[in-house]
Amino acid sequence: MEQLSGTSPRAVRAGEPCSPVDNVTSSDLRGILESSAEHYLHIRQHHGSSAELFSCPDGEKIKVDGNSVLHAPLYRDEDSQKMLLLVNPKKRDSVLAVYLKDKWWGVDELLQSCIPVQQGLKQVQTCGERIVLFVLNCLVCGFTESGDSENGVCFLPHSAGELAKIFWHHGEAVAFxxxxxxxxxxxxxxxxxxxxxxxxxxxxxxxxxxxxxxxxxxxxxxxxxxxxxxxxxxxxxxxxxxxxxxxxxxxxxxxxxxxxxxxxxxxxxxxxxxxxxxxxxxxxxxxxxxxxxxxxxxxxxxxxxxxxxxxxxxxxxxxxxxxxxxxxxxxxxxxxxxxxxxxxxxxxxxx
Known part of the structure; x- marks a missing residue:
């Protein structure tokens, strides 16, 4: 089986390559969404025969098949633009990774930026920042940390033109x-x-x-x-x-x-x-x-x-x-x- 693993946030900073969400243009985003749709269709058509594995930070390996993927809208009321998500089929209350640029990236990796100015509150403007907002809003708040709310609060996807600011700390998105x-x-x-x-x-x-x-x-x-x-x-x-x-x-x-x-x-x-x-x-x-x-x-x-x-x-x-x-x-x-x-x-x- 082919084993896939994302680069850790610490390794990203050390090697100083671009984060997958840095410098994403509108054409890049179209390609990302089209690639996600194609890969989702490919996974569904294989009916469990996929040789793709994702290595979690704790060492667990998740088989990428129809039971472990979700196709979720990036924007509210725009069902045609969807992100491909990987979940643990045994406990589907958390998202493990997102498919971007023909690769699976861990959720924490997508909250990292290598742009030096990403510090403090910054207006969401780029397509990459829209993806970060989606990850914070729908994946972290909606899945990973949804149990922290006494009222079971989960946010719906934002619209494409939502006015938002992300709080960055040393290149990490920590709030919005x-x-x-x-x-x-x-x-x-x-x-x-x-x-x-x-x-x-x-x-x-x-x-x-x-x-x-x-x-x-x-x-x-x-x-x-x-x-x-x-x-x-x-x-x-x-x-x-x-x-x-x-x-x-x-x-x-x-x-x-x-x-x-x-x-x-x-x-x-x-x-x-x-x-x-x-x-x-x-x-x-x-x-x-x-x-x-x-x-x-x-x-x-x-x-x-x-x-x-x-x-x-x-x-x-x-x-x-x-x-x-x-x-x-x-x-x-x-x-x-x-x-x-x-x-x-x-x-x-x-x-």
């Missing part, structure tokens, strides 16, 4: 967030968003509790610094409420701007996030002042860099910061009445 511009069309609707909306956010398991969620929320607010109101897509998860609580405690000027919204974001579809926290209507209490980016000095933390793109501009998931306390305690009547008065005043000022 997507957002909608004010005036952009809502999904499957003729309505347009009435304010910018942060739609999805995800941090890889090993990079959680290091302030990346707060850093991305801060970047979102800075990207639309001229806007009076900003939205976060409803429903917001308990983990994301923790991130919002910590961010808004340290950034008082943003407390009037952040709203939990349903599309398209009419005033009747908005709820002020800070007010909900004050009223105890979220699973988070107001946290103490903190510097979340320096809580774990034992591990190097990625830095936030704008790369000059801060002027551009379903379900929520976020980093799970369990160092922030949780409480379902309701405030007393006096405090609630005070908060309602503050809310009414702020609404009049914003309107």
């Amino acid at each position: 967030y997507t957002y909608k511009n004010k005036g952009s069309l809502c999904d499957r609707s003729s309505h347009c968003y009435l304010l910018p909306v942060l739609d999805t956010i995800f941090v890889r398991k090993k990079w959680r509790r290091h302030g990346l969620g707060i850093a991305m929320l801060q970047d979102f607010c800075q990207t639309f610094v001229q806007e009076v109101a900003l939205g976060i897509s409803s429903p917001i998860s308990p983990e994301m409420y923790h991130v919002c609580g910590r961010f808004l405690t340290d950034n008082g000027k943003e407390q009037d701007r952040l709203w939990e919204v349903d599309p398209p974001g009419e005033w009747s579809q908005r709820t002020n996030i800070w007010l909900q926290i004050l009223l105890g209507e979220t699973p988070v209490i107001i946290p103490p002042q903190s510097n979340s980016l320096s809580e774990h000095p034992e591990k190097e933390v990625p830095t936030l860099e704008s790369h000059g793109d801060t002027d551009r501009g379903d379900t929520m998931s976020a980093e799970d910061d369990r160092n922030t306390g949780c409480s379902t305690r309701q405030p007393d009547k006096k405090r609630k009445n005070q908060a309602e008065k503050v809310y009414a005043i702020k609404q009049r000022k914003i309107c």
